[in-house]
Every structure is written in structure tokens, then in C-alpha cells.
Amino acid sequence: MKSTIPDTGVPITPPAGNGGDRQENRHEASLHGEILLRLRDYVVEGNIPEGARVPERQLCEMLGISRTPLREALKVLAAEGLIELLPNRGARVRQLSQRDLEELFDVMAGLESLAGRLACEAITDEEISAIEQLHYEMYGHYLHRDMHGYFQTNQRIHESIVAAARNETLKTAYSNFAGRIRRVRYSANFARKRQRWAEAMREHEAILDALRRRAGSELSDILFQHLRNKRTAAIEHLTEPQEDAPAAP
Amino acid sequence: MKSTIPDTGVPITPPAGNGGDRQENRHEASLHGEILLRLRDYVVEGNIPEGARVPERQLCEMLGISRTPLREALKVLAAEGLIELLPNRGARVRQLSQRDLEELFDVMAGLESLAGRLACEAITDEEISAIEQLHYEMYGHYLHRDMHGYFQTNQRIHESIVAAARNETLKTAYSNFAGRIRRVRYSANFARKRQRWAEAMREHEAILDALRRRAGSELSDILFQHLRNKRTAAIEHLTEPQEDAPAAP
DNA sequence: GTTGGCTATTTTGCATTCATTTTTTGTCGT
DNA sequence: ACGACAAAAAATGAATGCAAAATAGCCAAC
Numbered sequence: 001m002k003s004t005i006p007d008t009g010v011p012i013t014p015p016a017g018n019g020g021d022r023q024e025n026r027h028e029a030s031l032h033g034e035i036l037l038r039l040r041d042y043v044v045e046g047n048i049p050e051g052a053r054v055p056e057r058q059l060c061e062m063l064g065i066s067r068t069p070l071r072e073a074l075k076v077l078a079a080e081g082l083i084e085l086l087p088n089r090g091a092r093v094r095q096l097s098q099r100d101l102e103e104l105f106d107v108m109a110g111l112e113s114l115a116g117r118l119a120c121e122a123i124t125d126e127e128i129s130a131i132e133q134l135h136y137e138m139y140g141h142y143l144h145r146d147m148h149g150y151f152q153t154n155q156r157i158h159e160s161i162v163a164a165a166r167n168e169t170l171k172t173a174y175s176n177f178a179g180r181i182r183r184v185r186y187s188a189n190f191a192r193k194r195q196r197w198a199e200a201m202r203e204h205e206a207i208l209d210a211l212r213r214r215a216g217s218e219l220s221d222i223l224f225q226h227l228r229n230k231r232t233a234a235i236e237h238l239t240e241p242q243e244d245a246p247a248a249p
Numbered sequence: 250m251k252s253t254i255p256d257t258g259v260p261i262t263p264p265a266g267n268g269g270d271r272q273e274n275r276h277e278a279s280l281h282g283e284i285l286l287r288l289r290d291y292v293v294e295g296n297i298p299e300g301a302r303v304p305e306r307q308l309c310e311m312l313g314i315s316r317t318p319l320r321e322a323l324k325v326l327a328a329e330g331l332i333e334l335l336p337n338r339g340a341r342v343r344q345l346s347q348r349d350l351e352e353l354f355d356v357m358a359g360l361e362s363l364a365g366r367l368a369c370e371a372i373t374d375e376e377i378s379a380i381e382q383l384h385y386e387m388y389g390h391y392l393h394r395d396m397h398g399y400f401q402t403n404q405r406i407h408e409s410i411v412a413a414a415r416n417e418t419l420k421t422a423y424s425n426f427a428g429r430i431r432r433v434r435y436s437a438n439f440a441r442k443r444q445r446w447a448e449a450m451r452e453h454e455a456i457l458d459a460l461r462r463r464a465g466s467e468l469s470d471i472l473f474q475h476l477r478n479k480r481t482a483a484i485e486h487l488t489e490p491q492e493d494a495p496a497a498p
Numbered sequence: 499g500t501t502g503g504c505t506a507t508t509t510t511g512c513a514t515t516c517a518t519t520t521t522t523t524g525t526c527g528t
Numbered sequence: 529a530c531g532a533c534a535a536a537a538a539a540t541g542a543a544t545g546c547a548a549a550a551t552a553g554c555c556a557a558c
Binding site for chain 3: 281
């Protein structure tokens with residue numbers, strides 16, 4: 001029998017690894033920890049449709065474990081905001097309203113804004129060079145209309161700034177929120193907006209400039225605005241997915 | 250026999266009596282949810298010494314439940330950063346290094362900075378009036394050297410700003426980090442520094458001013474600096490607890 | 499054909515039990 | 529007396545069992 005989600009009928013395939021039998025692993029990490037990592041990735045990757053009900057039993061079979069460690073992992077994922085636990089009704093992948101997304105984007109903007117400010121206090125010339133390198137690389141993707149490469153490099157730039165802030169607590173929080181947003185495939189159509197794309201490139205240049213000058217509060221401002229604009233573009237696309245010129249040149 | 254923490258011998262008294270009355274039915278009627286709320290408060294209040302080992306069995310007896318829901322709550326608290334779970338060695342209250350505190354303060358600064366920026370977009374005149382009211386109240390505490398009242402009102406002001414940001418995600422994250430810091434009684438001696446106290450009052454006036462003018466990025470800057478100064482004062486006190494003039498006039 | 503109510507099955511929540519791992523304790527030898 | 533080693537005790541991690549709640553299934557009534 002195929003495993004399906006009763007509510008939606010969407011089939012769920014197990015995450016990587018052994019599907020059913022208990023190969024004896026060197027228990028380097030605890031089971032619930034392992035499950036947590038796998039489930040988190042699984043959810044973040046978007047393998048489970050939003051709001052879909054996923055019975056514990058099914059997940060247990062899928063992961064080849066009992067319910068106890070699974071439930072522990074689910075509690076953590078709920079605390080992280082990835083799923084929600086309805087009393088006596090099981091776990092559902094958290095459905096993000098447009099308002100939720102706006103809020104998330106703003107918080108991300110605030111965190112990156114903070115990261116930029118802190119980075120200016122501690123960043124080395126080498127790190128700036130590395131970011132410049134990424135910037136040029138991204139510019140190449142932009143010229144070639146390589147959306148995927150662009151987004152990848154763009155993400156690395158922002159992560160570099162966060163890393164340069166030298167604040168593990170910030171980094172963890174950043175990853176957490178980033179994971180919540182990543183579920184939403186908002187960016188799929190973003191690159192079609194050529195105008196916004198060009199704008200983003202200019203903003204990135206301003207970011208680099210402020211970073212070079214170690215202008216903390218200025219960079220903070222620019223980063224916030226940059227993310228704000230990103231938010232606007234992303235949210236628009238949720239309501240009207242098709243727009244502007246086609247992606248291919 | 251009295252229930253004690255083996256490692257330290259410090260007795261642990263149960264959190265608020267569970268004499269059958271229920272008041273916090275917010276979104277958790279389930280047992281693990283209730284346990285989570287109670288344990289979180291219990292830890293945040295500082296009832297368990299840092300790094301102290303607390304056997305599950307003991308907590309279970311204390312709370313009158315079995316280990317399953319307790320362990321679920323512990324996993325969540327660990328995810329929140331309040332405690333840490335050592336594999337096969339149980340849960341310990343997380344010990345914050347000076348670096349951890351610095352990081353936490355900076356993140357708090359970033360979140361409040363963000364809150365101020367967002368608040369400028371949405372705050373009403375009535376809310377500003379309310380904050381002004383709190384400000385005068387706080388000024389009274391300042392004049393009377395009422396440290397406790399001052400801190401209480403100060404906290405309400407900052408919470409009001411966060412509330413005015415109209416961002417539940419931000420508010421939740423803010424509460425989370427605030428809880429982590431609250432465990433540390435850093436503020437106990439802060440008010441003894443008269444100079445810093447006067448400085449903080451001036452900063453608060455600048456905050457109000459920027460808020461009235463809805464000057465978002467300016468307020469963002471001021472708030473960050475304000476929290477940064479707070480951080481400096483707090484951290485200093487961890488290394489040299491006694492300083493400056495006595496509190497009583 | 500649809501709606502309302504009743505029963506059966508599934509699913510969740512928690513307690514209990516089992517298996518390792520860690521910690522304590524007791525003993526022996528030097 | 530002190531330290532090393534071994535056995536006992538206790539603690540943790542995971543699986544299973546059981547009661548309550550929720551879902552679905554079914555039949556009758558309109």
C-alpha cells in the first residue's frame with residue numbers, strides 16, 4: 001500500500017536513509033536528535049504540503065522508529081515555528097499567511113540589518129574581499145540571467161555578512177527564520193522582474209560600499225531597505241504569480 | 250527525605266502549586282504544554298542554579314507527572330536555549346558565558362532597533378502618549394532612586410515599543426531572548442552607577458523624540474546604541490560587581 | 499439526495515516497561 | 529589510607545501499552 005496523506009492524497013516519500021529496517025548504526029547521536037535533523041530538513045525542503053496532516057504512525061514507519069523520539073522531535077519543530085501542533089489533532093506543516101510572511105521578512109531584515117552593523121565592527125579586509133568576489137560572481141549570474149546561480153550566490157553573500165558579525169546567537173536565529181521562509185517558494189518568479197533585479201544589484205553595490213567604509217548604521221539602513229524591497233517583491237508574487245518579461249533572454 | 254540537587258545540594262521547591270486550579274489555558278491544554286509553561290517560568294525565574302543537574306525523576310515527582318511529557322518539555326526548553334541536554338547525562342540549566350551574554354544583548358539590541366523602526370510606521374498618537382506617560386513615571390522613579398520601579402517601568406516602555414511594531418513574530422522572538430537574559434541578575438547593581446543612569450534617561454528622551462517624529466532609521470540607531478550602552482554597563486558589573494556610589498540617597 | 503445521529507476505527511497523549519549508559523559504591527590490593 | 533577495579537544502583541533513551549479524544553463509516557429519517 002502506498003503511503004498517502006489522507007486529507008490531500010499527496011504521497012509522501014521518506015527522507016534519505018533506511019526506510020524500514022533497523023540497521024544498527026553507531027549511535028553517535030541520540031535518535032531523537034537524528035530524527036530532528038532529518039525531519040527539519042525534510043520539512044524545510046518543502047516535501048510536505050502546507051497544512052497537510054501527517055499521522056505520527058506513518059512518520060514512524062517512514063523513519064523506522066517508535067513514536068516517542070518522533071514526538072520529541074515534533075515538539076521541537078513546533079517550537080521552531082516550522083510546524084504546529086493542534087491538541088489531539090496531530091502535527092501539521094505550518095501554513096504561513098501573507099501577514100506571517102511579511103512579519104518573517106521584516107524580522108529577517110532586522111537581523112541582517114543588525115548583522116551588517118556588527119560586521120562593520122569586526123570584519124577583516126579579507127572577508128570583504130571574499131564578499132566582493134561573490135558580488136562579481138553574482139553580477140555574472142545577473143548578466144547571464146542565471147536565476148538559480150544568482151540566488152545561490154546572493155544567499156552566500158548574506159550569509160557571509162551574518163558570519164562576519166561574529167555572533168553565534170544571531171547566526172542561529174538567522175538560520176531558524178531563514179528555514180521558516182525557505183519553505184515558501186516565493187523566489188521562483190522573482191527574477192522575472194528585471195527592474196527589481198537591477199535594483200537589487202545596485203543595492204548590493206551600496207551594501208559593499210558601506211561595508212568597505214565600515215559605516216555601521218548606514219549599512220544597517222541599507223540592508224533593512226534592501227530586505228524590505230525584497231519582501232515587497234516576494235509578497236507581490238504571492239498574489240499575482242505571472243508578471244513582467246519572461247526569464248529567458 | 251528532602252529533594253535536593255545532588256551536585257550542589259541546593260534544595261529545589263516545586264513551581265507554583267498545582268492545586269487543581271487552572272488559569273493559563275492560552276493555547277496549551279495538554280499536559281506537556283502546561284509543564285512547558287511552568288518549567289520555563291521556573292527556569293527563567295532563576296530557581297535552579299546554573300549548571301545544576303536536575304534528574305528527570307525528581308522533576309517528575311515534583312510536578313506529579315510521568316517522564317514522557319516532561320522530556321518533551323525539556324526538549325523544547327533546550328531548543329529555546331534555556332537549558333542544554335547532554336547526551337545520556339540529562340538536562341542542565343544553560344550556563345551563559347560572558348561572550349554569550351554579549352551576543353544576547355546585541356541580538357536584543359537588534360530586535361529592539363527593528364521594533365523601533367517598525368513602530369514608526371504604525372504607532373498611533375495614543376500609543377505614543379502612553380509611552381510618554383510611562384516615561385514620566387520612570388523619571389519619577391529615577392528621581393526617587395527607586396531602582397525596582399525604574400526597571401519595571403523601563404521594561405514596560407521597551408515592551409510597548411515592541412508591541413507598537415505590530416509584528417507577532419518579532420514579539421515572540423523578543424520574549425524568547427528576554428527570557429534567556431532574565432535568568433542573569435545582571436541588573437542588580439546597575440542602578441548604582443548614577444552616571445549611567447542619567448545617561449539612560451537622556452537616551453530615553455531621544456527615543457521618545459524620534460518616535461514622535463516617526464523617524465524610523467534614526468530611532469533604530471538610537472535604540473541600538475541605547476541597548477549597547479546597557480550591555481556595556483551590564484557586562485562590566487559581572488566582572489566587578491561593586492562600584493560607584495551607594496543606591497540610597 | 500441529503501442530513502443527523504450512532505458506532506467502530508484510528509489517532510493522539512500519557513504512563514509504564516525495557517535496554518543501555520552513567521554514576522555511585524564497595525572491595526581489594528598496595 | 530589511598531587509588532584502582534568491579535559490581536550495584538540509578539539515570540537516561542527508546543519502545544510498548546492503554547485510556548481518551550477525534551475521525552470515519554454507516555444507517556435511518558426527512
